[in-house]
Every structure is written in structure tokens, then in C-alpha cells.
Amino acid sequence: MIENLKGAAAVVTGAAQGLGYAIAQAYAREGMRLALLDVLEDKLQRVAAELAGAGADCLPIAVDLADAAATERAIHQALERFGAPRVLVHNAALLIQRSMLEITLADWQREVNIILQAAFILSKAVWEPMIRAGGGSIVYLSSGSGIKGFVKEVAYCPAKHGQEGLMKVLALEGQPFNIAVNTITPGAPIHTPMSESNYTDEQKRDWVDPALLTPAFVFLARQDASGVTGQRLNAWELSQSLGSAG
Ligand SMILES: NC(=O)c1ccc[n+]([C@@H]2O[C@H](COP(=O)([O-])OP(=O)(O)OC[C@H]3O[C@@H](n4cnc5c(N)ncnc54)[C@H](O)[C@@H]3O)[C@@H](O)[C@H]2O)c1
Numbered sequence: 537m538i539e540n541l542k543g544a545a546a547v548v549t550g551a552a553q554g555l556g557y558a559i560a561q562a563y564a565r566e567g568m569r570l571a572l573l574d575v576l577e578d579k580l581q582r583v584a585a586e587l588a589g590a591g592a593d594c595l596p597i598a599v600d601l602a603d604a605a606a607t608e609r610a611i612h613q614a615l616e617r618f619g620a621p622r623v624l625v626h627n628a629a630l631l632i633q634r635s636m637l638e639i640t641l642a643d644w645q646r647e648v649n650i651i652l653q654a655a656f657i658l659s660k661a662v663w664e665p666m667i668r669a670g671g672g673s674i675v676y677l678s679s680g681s682g683i684k685g686f687v688k689e690v691a692y693c694p695a696k697h698g699q700e701g702l703m704k705v706l707a708l709e710g711q712p713f714n715i716a717v718n719t720i721t722p723g724a725p726i727h728t729p730m731s732e733s734n735y736t737d738e739q740k741r742d743w744v745d746p747a748l749l750t751p752a753f754v755f756l757a758r759q760d761a762s763g764v765t766g767q768r769l770n771a772w773e774l775s776q777s778l779g780s781a782g
Contacts, residue, residue, distance in 0.1 A: 538758055541758065545570075547658070548571070550573070553574075554726070554729055555726060562750035572584055573601065601650045607658065620669035624662050629647075629695075682699060700719055710761055710765065714762065719768045722771050723774075727743040751778040
């Protein structure tokens with residue numbers, strides 16, 4: 537476990553907007569060096585310019601995480617610049633609500649690849665560097681859809697379930713190498729572009745700024761296998777408890 541994150545490297549996917557952007561801002565405030573991955577190139581450049589303007593050492597990498605070869609190139613670019621990350625947060629995801637009758641194989645593969653295939657590729661790429669560095673922390677963004685089924689989530693649900701399974705295996709395999717692997721669910725309705733498209737009006741009444749969830753991600757960046765690992769965490773509850781503890 538490390539207390540001071542200043543100068544440590546983080547890789548955050550889906551950092552151009554929403555929760556990933558809030559996590560990147562929180563890590564920048566800790567003085568971390570940041571590799572930020574997203575498919576929305578213009579937005580990502582603006583985020584990187586804003587964080588760099590505030591003093592962060594920041595590398596924006598435009599990449600479609602549904603594309604295996606492009607994902608490998610992107611994470612190797614991050615590793616070349618910063619070395620082993622202290623934390624990898626795979627936050628990017630796509631949720632397109634389609635029923636079994638509506639969805640095509642290509643649609644299904646795209647969502648699954650962004651969520652699950654990219655989790656594997658990114659984790660595989662940082663695994664040996666983290667071992668050589670003496671440890672690290674890997675985090676996948678989970679959801680209620682990681683443990684339950686929802687209508688019209690034919691791709692999203694199984695992909696999020698798959699991340700839970702990958703986490704459980706890697707937490708065991710990471711133990712001797714001091715690598716923590718966890719999933720984390722927001723735990724509260726969050727005001728993000730994904731929620732704009734998918735929430736009901738009722739859910740939108742109670743949504744919160746994703747910045748309120750970021751203490752949980754700072755906590756996770758400090759972890760290794762001597763701390764919290766193999767868990768499915770709740771970002772809202774953890775952030776609240778860290779806030780009241782601090
Ligand atoms: N919004 C919610 O209520 C909610 C609930 C449960 C879980 N989550 C999870 O939290 C995470 C963040 O959600 P959010 O609400 O901020 O979503 P969002 O859609 O607002 O942001 C997701 C980011 O991922 C990026 N992304 C999508 N496809 C990509 C691709 N092919 N390549 C690279 N980047 C890509 C997007 O461009 C975007 O910047 C996701 O994993 C999501 O599944 C969100």
C-alpha cells in the first residue's frame with residue numbers, strides 16, 4: 537500500500553467525460569501522472585489540456601477499445617511514457633439498450649469487447665510491469681448489471697458479469713505478486729452522458745455529481761494485495777465512509 541500518490545502513474549479509460557473524467561481530475565489533484573484513453577478524441581484532448589494546465593503530466597491517447605490491436609498499441613504507448621502504472625482503472629463502457637430480437641452479433645461484440653476484452657488486454661499488458669514494480673492496483677467499473685440481469689442489456693450484462701469473473705481470478709493470481717484487483721459499482725445514480733441516455737426521469741431526479749464518488753478511486757489507487765483485493769466495492773458507500781473518516 538502507498539500513502540502518497542504524487543508522481544505515481546495512472547491509466548484511466550473512458551476519461552473524456554462522465555465518471556472517468558471525474559476520476560482523472562481526482563488523480564491529477566493527487567499529483568499523479570496520467571495516461572487517459574478514450575474514443576472521443578476532441579473531448580479527450582480538451583480534458584488533457586485542462587489537466588495539463590493545472591499542472592498534471594498527462595498523456596491523452598485516442599483509441600477505440602473495441603479494437604484489440606489498437607488497445608494493445610494504446611496501453612504500450614502509456615507504458616513507454618510512464619512505466620508500470622500504480623493503478624489501471626478500466627472505466628470505459630458502452631450501453632446500447634437492445635433486446636435479443638434487435639441485437640446483431642456485431643453490436644454484441646462491440647459492447648463486450650469494450651467492456652470485457654479490453655479489461656483483459658489492458659490487464660495483461662500491465663501485469664508483468666506491475667510485478668516488476670512490486671505491485672499495483674487494477675480496477676474495473678462494475679454495475680448492478682454485473683450481478684443481475686436487465687431487459688435490453690443482452691451485451692452489457694454478460695460483459696459486466698465477465699469483468700467480475702476476471703477480477704476474481706486475477707485477484708487470486710495477483711496475490712503473490714502484490715497486485716490488487718477489484719471491481720467497483722457507482723452505488724448511486726450518477727449524472728453522466730451515459731445516464732442522460734439511459735435513466736428514467738425518476739432516476740434523473742436523484743442523480744449525483746460523479747466527483748462525489750472519486751474518494752473511492754483514490755483509495756483504490758493506494759491498494760495492493762496487502763490491502764483490499766478480490767472485492768466488489770460500492771463507490772458511493774466507500775466514498776461516504778472515507779469522507780466521514782477523513
Ligand atoms: N452511469 C451510470 O449510472 C452507471 C451505472 C453503473 C455502472 N456504470 C459504469 O460506470 C462507467 C462510467 O460510466 P459513465 O456513466 O461515466 O459513462 P459515459 O458514457 O458517460 O462515459 C464512458 C466513457 O467511455 C468512453 N468509451 C465508450 N466506448 C469507448 C471505446 N470504444 N473506446 C474508448 N472509450 C470508449 C466514452 O467515450 C466515454 O468517455 C462505465 O463502465 C459504466 O458501465 C455507470
